[in-house]
Amino acid sequence: METNQSHTTKLTINGSVYNLALLPWVSLLDVLREEIHLTGTKKGCDHGQCGACTVIADGKRILSCLTLGVMKDGSEITTIEGVADGENLHPIQKAFIECDAFQCGYCTPGQICSAIGMLKEGKANTREEVQELMSGNLCRCGANKGIIDAIMEVKKGVYHE
Amino acid sequence: MNNFSYAKASTVDQAISHIDGDIRNKIVAGGTNINDLLRYFITKADKLVDINSITENNSIIRLDNGGIRLGALHTNADTAYDPIIEERYPLLSKAILAGASAQIRNMATNGGNLMQRTRCYYFYDINTPCNKRDPGSGCSAISGYNRIHAILGQSENCIAVFPSDMCVALAALNATVNISSPEGERVLAFAEFHRLPADTPNIDNNLKHGEVITSIDLPAQGFEKNYSYLKLRDRSSYSFALVSVATGFEIENNVIKEARIALGGVAHKPWRILEAEDFLKDKQPTRENFSAVADLILRGAKGYEHNMFKIDLAKRAIIRNCFMALNPESQRPGAKPSL
Numbered sequence: 001m002e003t004n005q006s007h008t009t010k011l012t013i014n015g016s017v018y019n020l021a022l023l024p025w026v027s028l029l030d031v032l033r034e035e036i037h038l039t040g041t042k043k044g045c046d047h048g049q050c051g052a053c054t055v056i057a058d059g060k061r062i063l064s065c066l067t068l069g070v071m072k073d074g075s076e077i078t079t080i081e082g083v084a085d086g087e088n089l090h091p092i093q094k095a096f097i098e099c100d101a102f103q104c105g106y107c108t109p110g111q112i113c114s115a116i117g118m119l120k121e122g123k124a125n126t127r128e129e130v131q132e133l134m135s136g137n138l139c140r141c142g143a144n145k146g147i148i149d150a151i152m153e154v155k156k157g158v159y160h161e
Numbered sequence: 162m163n164n165f166s167y168a169k170a171s172t173v174d175q176a177i178s179h180i181d182g183d184i185r186n187k188i189v190a191g192g193t194n195i196n197d198l199l200r201y202f203i204t205k206a207d208k209l210v211d212i213n214s215i216t217e218n219n220s221i222i223r224l225d226n227g228g229i230r231l232g233a234l235h236t237n238a239d240t241a242y243d244p245i246i247e248e249r250y251p252l253l254s255k256a257i258l259a260g261a262s263a264q265i266r267n268m269a270t271n272g273g274n275l276m277q278r279t280r281c282y283y284f285y286d287i288n289t290p291c292n293k294r295d296p297g298s299g300c301s302a303i304s305g306y307n308r309i310h311a312i313l314g315q316s317e318n319c320i321a322v323f324p325s326d327m328c329v330a331l332a333a334l335n336a337t338v339n340i341s342s343p344e345g346e347r348v349l350a351f352a353e354f355h356r357l358p359a360d361t362p363n364i365d366n367n368l369k370h371g372e373v374i375t376s377i378d379l380p381a382q383g384f385e386k387n388y389s390y391l392k393l394r395d396r397s398s399y400s401f402a403l404v405s406v407a408t409g410f411e412i413e414n415n416v417i418k419e420a421r422i423a424l425g426g427v428a429h430k431p432w433r434i435l436e437a438e439d440f441l442k443d444k445q446p447t448r449e450n451f452s453a454v455a456d457l458i459l460r461g462a463k464g465y466e467h468n469m470f471k472i473d474l475a476k477r478a479i480i481r482n483c484f485m486a487l488n489p490e491s492q493r494p495g496a497k498p499s500l
Contacts, residue, residue, distance in 0.1 A: 005166060021165075024166060024209060025162045025164060025199070027200075047197055060238075061267060062264050062267050062268050063264045063268065066193045066197060066265070067196065068189075071211055132398055134259075134263075
């Protein structure tokens with residue numbers, strides 16, 4: 001058995017290329033937080049039940065706690081640190097501020113990455129559909145109304161890049 | 162998480178050779194269940210074999226017999242939103258979209274959906290006895306908090322339920338599972354894939370160790386005119402079913418020519434009673450007939466302290482879903498069919 005063997009893994013994170021030596025059992029979430037020191041992505045439940053660790057991998061929103069770093073070899077990952085264009089916030093970020101879409105902020109990076117992924121999927125048209133397709137991100141503060149408001153404002157084209 | 166080695170397979174043969182028939186070598190595809198099971202010591206592995214690079218199994222193709230082949234590595238999201246599935250197998254599309262969350266559906270694969278394990282709380286708590294996790298240790302759920310547990314097909318060794326939504330639709334659609342093994346290829350009818358717990362609840366299904374699911378075939382009949390998937394749960398999204406029902410009808414001149422009814426959340430596998438479906442054949446879609454079919458499907462049901470309510474809930478769900486299948490338009494989000 002070669003359990004302590006690390007695997008050379010190439011990840012492109014927010015546009016920067018990282019060549020990492022990863023142990024097989026390390027989650028993508030732990031790679032982002034502990035290896036790359038991008039701590040914007042949050043560890044909520046570490047079980048796939050809260051959505052706080054949502055990132056965008058190869059264009060799709062996924063849970064970074066339920067995948068392994070080694071499984072994402074060759075992937076392009078976008079985290080909350082990579083959604084703005086320099087000082088210019090992403091429309092979803094602007095809308096979250098304007099719509100009071102967070103209180104403690106712990107779920108917010110996951111909510112924003114999830115919302116960006118959802119808009120790209122193009123399946124949520126009505127408010128009901130947005131609520132359903134954002135159900136993988138829990139907010140214990142109860143900011144859900146603001147979160148859905150913010151997404152609907154972006155869908156209406158109120159906020160631009 | 163226990164420490165394991167990791168290997169990538171880019172062909173089915175490579176995967177089979179990496180697994181080498183050894184129970185301690187596990188396959189990972191989407192990873193949404195096994196990575197969690199490994200992290201919390203519910204499952205242990207010496208080697209994890211990543212099959213995501215097998216490109217031959219990641220698409221949806223039309224079959225010569227009019228059916229459709231779902232690649233085992235195609236994701237749940239891509240399957241549910243595939244135009245062919247939405248048009249010809251809307252029951253499957255709805256069932257997939259009723260499960261998990263958008264993020265998990267983006268990761269989870271069709272083959273992995275069949276292989277997911279129960280969400281029984283005691284199975285996930287390594288400090289309690291569980292015959293599924295630790296054979297011979299006992300079942301904590303029978304005398305414990307058993308709200309989410311089985312009412313049909315259970316044994317005194319295990320009352321866990323199989324949690325999938327997708328598989329309830331696949332059962333109703335008479336899907337078949339294509340399997341590669343070291344000895345060659347074989348096909349299992351969907352009803353033969355998952356097992357009842359009996360005295361080996363640690364074995365979820367009839368896939369032998371060392372075998373790989375390569376695809377799932379759907380017959381041509383998709384019940385796209387009269388179908389419905391109804392999922393009842395403690396919150397309206399991102400929660401496992403207490404009871405779910407997949408229903409498909411073929412109706413001519415107000416007479417049912419063919420009926421399919423599968424239940425989820427009530428047993429160790431998707432639950433179908435062919436005798437009950439036959440009962441509806443050549444009958445009119447009336448409340449009286451739907452009620453009779455519900456009684457037939459729940460015959461022999463047995464509840465426990467906290468899940469007795471499921472027996473009545475399942476009957477009502479069957480009846481309601483039969484009506485919803487008569488009018489699939491009633492399934493827009495939030496719509497309540499008038500009964």
